[in-house]
Amino acid sequence: MRSSPEWTLASQRSELAFPDGKPAYNQAQAVAEASRCLYCHNPPCVQACPTHIDIPSFIRKIATGNVKGSARTIFDANILGYSCARACPVEELCVGDCVYNDAGIPPIQIGRLQRYSTEIAVREGWSYFTAGAPTGKSVGLVGAGPASLACAHELRRLGHACTLYEKSQVPGGLDVTGIAPYKLRGEEALQEIHWVCRIGGIDVQSGVEVGKDIAWEELERRHDAVFVGMGLGPDRRLPGADLDGVDGAVAWIEKMKLGTVSLEGVRSAVVLGGGNTAMDCLRELAGLGVPEVTMVYRGTPEGMSGYKHEWEAAKKLGVRGIFGATPAGFVGEGQVSAVRIKGAEGEQEVPAQLVLLAIGQARLGEQLRPLGIHADASGRLIADAQGALSRPRWYAGGDCTNGGKEVVNAVAEGKAAALSIHRAMGV
Amino acid sequence: MPNLFSNCGGITSPNPFWLASAPPANSGLQVMRAFEAGWGGAVWKTLGTPIQNVSSRFGALRGPGAGGEPVGFNNIELITDRSLDINFREIYEVKKRFPKHAVVASLMVETKEEWKEIIARSIDAGADGLELNFGCPHGMCERGMGSAVGQEPRINERITSWAKEYSTIPVLVKLTPNVSNIIPHGLAAKAGGADGVSLINTIKSVIGLDIDRFVMEPRVAGLSTNGGYCGAAVKPIAMFMVGELARSREFGLPISGIGGIGNWRDAVEFLLMGASNVQVCTAVMLHGYRIVEDMIEGLTDYMSSHGFETVDQMVGKAIPSFSEWGELDLNYETVAKIDPDLCIKCNRCVVACHDGAHQCIHINPDGGVPTIDLSECVGCNLCQIVCPVPGCITMTEVDNGFEPATWNLHVTEGAPLRPKKGVH
Structure with missing residues (x-):
């Protein structure tokens, strides 16, 4: 059986420009937050987690200084517990369901605590799991x-x-190529994947x-x-979207995470769509210094599938939203210069030297x-x-x-x- | 991989974590669930003539924080209120399903005949050992049992000897902390032939008052009574008493440590202090049997990282450090040091030092990190205790050029002492 190779990413990557959005807790911070946890029994936070991590137990173990056991509890339920600690929309899942919310007390920062334990475990290379006796299957x-x-x-x-x-040449899928870099960078996701593969016998034919x-x-x-x-x-396209400067959102994010994207001459960027891929693009474009970033979405702010906390974060970066409008065409000779949109007040042109289509992906x-x-x-x-x-x-x-x-x-x-x-x- | 196997006075269990004799070990179904969760043993809720309990039995001393986690706990519940037939049948069922786990029958009766009978029935049911409850400080002591026995070494010794006479399984004596010196009570158990002792039982307490009704808590109609105090707050008292017995040359029996144990770290401390295993009640009452997972993991990890292969290797490891004041080195000197990068400028150390110690930490007029006058700092630790940032204040050793000198050496041989600090 082949041993897993050392996968690497390019050293120059646009995603490296982003600082850590929610920096790691140090020990004192983690213990202070963990000690606040009520150690509930069968609580809503666990129900809200698709992998049903025993959240109260892993948090209590941080409070008692049993970090190794804490990470074991997490990984036993979710082997990508480190990536998830950083990439999960915890506001919509565990943290959003913390019982403290009902008491009007700030909820436990479950994601950051999960990051604390799992980051140490991956860094230290603690191993918890061994391969079962070969079944011949x-x-x-x-x-x-x-x-x-x-x-x-x-x-x-x-x-x-x-x-x-x-x-691809590197495993991990969207965990490596798609997570917003202020949440998790490619090499951090890859580090966990290397750690996961240490169980042995996970033969990746890249x-x-x-x-x-x-x-x-x-x-x-x-x-x-x-x-x-x-x-x-691939990202869904629109008619006329073959001008330079019009790209699929997922494809553009992948380029930004695995290599470099040029934003030279991009004063205005438009993102079409109101889902979470659109939200990521908005925050990433603004974060990379595009002065004017605009979202165009066909529905209402309440109807967006993008999470509210993501949209709020995007707005804080100066992103503008145009609602109730659909794209009607792209303007430009060879290179896009504007998007024509159709709304309640008729058609208008929104200047854009970069347009990202975040309107879904093909299904295979x-x-x-x-x-x-x-x-x-x-x-x-x-x-x-x-x-x-x-x-x-x-x-x-x-x-x-x-x-x-x-x-x-x-x-x-x-x-x-x-x-x-x-x-x-x-x- | 360390081996957590535990042996306390001949009673063995897969790990050193036992449920103490209390509500969590009240019934067979509970004990079986506890064993499934990972507990290595259980001391059954005390058996005797079934009693009638009051409603309103518990009270708590709460710490700060949302909800105020109980740090101290008080109860006026008595021994089992279930029939002996049911209790013994359940002990039998538990032992049948968990033959390697320890099930210890806690007993409390009055006459020699009653002791003989209840011991025989405990052995018939399959108990691995007996624990004589000479500790309960409320209710039962008024009837001449519990701590009424534990406070009288002669009675303790006599009843222990009865138990040993009738028992073919190990006998532990559970001691009360409601005594001024634990040693004679441990020695009385030893003289009676006990195989070991367990301590501490609860401490006489009044947990609080309803200040509008002028009635103590827990309130039973218009009255209350003293209860037994336990939980995290009693741990220092329990550690002292366990340590006192563990370091006594005359005593030398195995000890089952009890008192405020809630996590693996507490357990490690008790083992290092001379307990062969530990018993837990309050933390389970507050959080459930599930806490044992962290205790097992944490102890295992601790043993691995400290090179212990068996629990026995740890037992009493800290006892040589338990000395007398007169043997402490008066020339050993430490001073406080503040890490400026970690300091959050709360000035808690300043106010504590000024009002509660030796006025050597001063406020920084520029609003920065407080300054320490090292020539006045006595190294008392108070600033480190009040500092909210772990690792920010460290107590660092000072080489003052003086040879070590204890008070005893100073008095007997005139060993030179360093000049006093903070005397102004």
């Missing part, structure tokens, strides 16, 4: 993003062999695209089960139709609650089944599928 996993990594780690604990087919370099059917021949964690496809489920695997009309794979697809021995999780959610959802789904695969193996 093997699982092929499509993609090496959070869903596949979580699935593979759980499968390794159970003794199954794992091969991950990843089209630069291999399933469906192109290897046939889908071939996976079934090679492995006893297949897990599809391929994520979403259609590719699996020849195998009799069902996807909905949008191309989202249809899996049951345990991740099973409509063909025996095929499973899926993460964005390709949930349509695009958080890292923590992908981890929960990958782990659930692993347990389901294990049961089906009957070993």
